[in-house]
Amino acid sequence: MIAYFRLVFRSTWAFVEGLWITLRYLFKPSVTVQYPTEKLVPYDAFRGALLFDPATCIACSLCAKACPSACIALESQVHPETKKRVPKVEWYTLDLGKCNFCGLCQEACPTKPKSVWHGLDYEFAFSNRDEMVRCWKPGFPLAGRVWDPKKKAFRDLESHIPVRDVEARR
Amino acid sequence: MDTMFVNLGPQHPSTHGVLRMGLTLAGEVITKAVPDIGYLHRGTEKLMEARSYAQCVVLTDRWDYCSAMPNNLAFCLSAEKLLGTQVPPRAQTLRVVMCELNRIASHLIFLGTYGIDIGAFTPFLYVFREREMILDLYEALCGARLTYNYIRLGGVASDVDADWISKCREFLEFFKPRVDEYDTLLSFNPIFLARTKEVGLISQSAAVSWGLSGPNLRGSGVSYDVRKSEPYCGYEAYDFDVPVGEHGSCWDRYFCRVQEMRQSVRIVEQALAKLPEGELSAKVPKIPKPPPGEAYAHVEASRGDLGIFLVSDGGAAPYRIHVRAPCFINLAILQDILVGKKVADVIAVLGSFDIVLGEVDR
Ligand code: SF4
Ligand code: SF4
Numbered sequence: 001m002i003a004y005f006r007l008v009f010r011s012t013w014a015f016v017e018g019l020w021i022t023l024r025y026l027f028k029p030s031v032t033v034q035y036p037t038e039k040l041v042p043y044d045a046f047r048g049a050l051l052f053d054p055a056t057c058i059a060c061s062l063c064a065k066a067c068p069s070a071c072i073a074l075e076s077q078v079h080p081e082t083k084k085r086v087p088k089v090e091w092y093t094l095d096l097g098k099c100n101f102c103g104l105c106q107e108a109c110p111t112k113p114k115s116v117w118h119g120l121d122y123e124f125a126f127s128n129r130d131e132m133v134r135c136w137k138p139g140f141p142l143a144g145r146v147w148d149p150k151k152k153a154f155r156d157l158e159s160h161i162p163v164r165d166v167e168a169r170r
Numbered sequence: 171m172d173t174m175f176v177n178l179g180p181q182h183p184s185t186h187g188v189l190r191m192g193l194t195l196a197g198e199v200i201t202k203a204v205p206d207i208g209y210l211h212r213g214t215e216k217l218m219e220a221r222s223y224a225q226c227v228v229l230t231d232r233w234d235y236c237s238a239m240p241n242n243l244a245f246c247l248s249a250e251k252l253l254g255t256q257v258p259p260r261a262q263t264l265r266v267v268m269c270e271l272n273r274i275a276s277h278l279i280f281l282g283t284y285g286i287d288i289g290a291f292t293p294f295l296y297v298f299r300e301r302e303m304i305l306d307l308y309e310a311l312c313g314a315r316l317t318y319n320y321i322r323l324g325g326v327a328s329d330v331d332a333d334w335i336s337k338c339r340e341f342l343e344f345f346k347p348r349v350d351e352y353d354t355l356l357s358f359n360p361i362f363l364a365r366t367k368e369v370g371l372i373s374q375s376a377a378v379s380w381g382l383s384g385p386n387l388r389g390s391g392v393s394y395d396v397r398k399s400e401p402y403c404g405y406e407a408y409d410f411d412v413p414v415g416e417h418g419s420c421w422d423r424y425f426c427r428v429q430e431m432r433q434s435v436r437i438v439e440q441a442l443a444k445l446p447e448g449e450l451s452a453k454v455p456k457i458p459k460p461p462p463g464e465a466y467a468h469v470e471a472s473r474g475d476l477g478i479f480l481v482s483d484g485g486a487a488p489y490r491i492h493v494r495a496p497c498f499i500n501l502a503i504l505q506d507i508l509v510g511k512k513v514a515d516v517i518a519v520l521g522s523f524d525i526v527l528g529e530v531d532r
Contacts, residue, residue: 046309
């Protein structure tokens with residue numbers, strides 16, 4: 001009988017102790033962020049969606065060689081008269097569907113500032129596989145475009161949800 | 171009595187569809203248990219055979235994704251043995267800091283999810299608050315919260331600054347009293363004790379002969395820790411204890427992890443106090459080609475003894491790599507200890523093993 005009441009008392013006491021901890025936290029400021037109305041800006045080192053700048057790229061292919069997932073493909077421009085390759089990029093594609101955000105391409109890029117780099121953008125949702133392949137060409141906007149294999153042409157992203165509240169960092 | 175075959179699981183949050191247990195039940199009692207793993211099939215070991223050593227580090231992040239730093243470290247240690255690289259002291263110390271922080275973060279997940287397994291939800295929310303703080307530290311340092319690719323061949327990827335160190339110290343100070351709170355909420359809670367204290371007993375000899383490692387082994391009272399028995403990264407210079415359990419029950423395994431978090435805090439404090447100046451990384455060629463040979467290195471990862479066996483044929487990619495993944499080996503004993511237990515205990519036992527299936531089915 002005594003053992004029974006001791007058990008009841010011990011369990012009740014443990015319950016009260018647990019509640020006491022919870023109660024103390026009840027009056028502390030909450031750590032929850034009300035996403036998506038509230039957003040966290042990542043740290044500067046954050047490896048978010050990759051960005052590319054065709055103006056500075058020298059088409060050296062070091063990034064493509066460094067990439068463990070073979071996400072990157074590019075072609076360099078050809079001089080119209082001599083037909084020789086020039087250190088300028090003709091087009092550059094990056095498959096965000098394969099990318100594992102390791103940062104090796106960014107580290108391999110020899111240009112200053114980097115021609116391929118991780119932006120701070122972490123909000124990119126796609127509704128189909130094709131849109132994950134982004135393409136950059138000289139004269140195209142920074143965010144890149146999609147290569148449409150059916151139409152054999154580039155097009156703007158349609159269903160990509162571009163939330164660009166976080167500024168592009170270089 | 172008629173028996174019934176029941177598929178149990180996936181049940182633990184980190185088993186997401188990969189671990190199924192085929193249980194044969196006589197009433198409520200298990201007569202046969204077969205852990206059936208599979209369906210992840212990523213074949214990292216094979217993938218690595220087509221990648222340079224530096225690229226392989228990226229893949230190691232994906233084994234034990236709850237604590238990826240020790241994976242990075244184990245691979246790098248093994249590759250550095252092949253290459254004969256000497257890692258500078260600052261990088262060694264940073265490796266220790268990161269791995270110990272990762273141990274805390276990983277044990278925190280265990281704590282929360284094990285609480286859920288047993289039926290306590292609140293600690294789950296608390297542990298994620300603390301884990302987030304560690305992940306913030308990682309994000310500030312190396313840019314990723316889960317797959318770090320921070321420990322590299324010859325050293326580490328980036329340096330800590332004074333700001334980072336003070337933030338890390340702040341976290342440790344914040345964290346220490348929290349562990350006591352967990353003790354109140356879970357460790358010494360009578361309901362939790364009733365569900366775990368006498369459950370899933372593993373004797374010392376069984377633990378050793380099934381090849382358990384990490385807190386699962388130490389919970390049975392075997393004081394084996396790679397950090398003590400074969401120190402790497404200068405662990406011999408740190409003052410810390412190896413917590414062991416008494417009976418090898420679920421609670422012992424659980425409490426070992428709680429105590430290990432306290433020890434990890436001690437190690438990080440010591441490491442930050444003596445962080446030497448100097449280089450971050452030794453000189454390693456961009457595409458290293460180690461001479462033909464083989465190497466084995468192992469570390470005490472959050473879930474046990476993680477070993478990497480590497481064979482080089484002199485080429486740019488490993489000729490063969492094998493991973494001794496602690497979770498995979500820890501799982502085997504389930505078929506033995508579950509027999510004769512009640513169904514309700516399966517969850518408590520499985521949870522107490524703290525498995526991550528990324529490491530089981532590599
Ligand atoms: S981040 Fe890594 S996986 Fe992604 S493109 Fe760069 S190198 Fe390839
Ligand atoms: S992005 Fe950088 S590494 Fe890649 S081709 Fe251009 S210059 Fe070379």
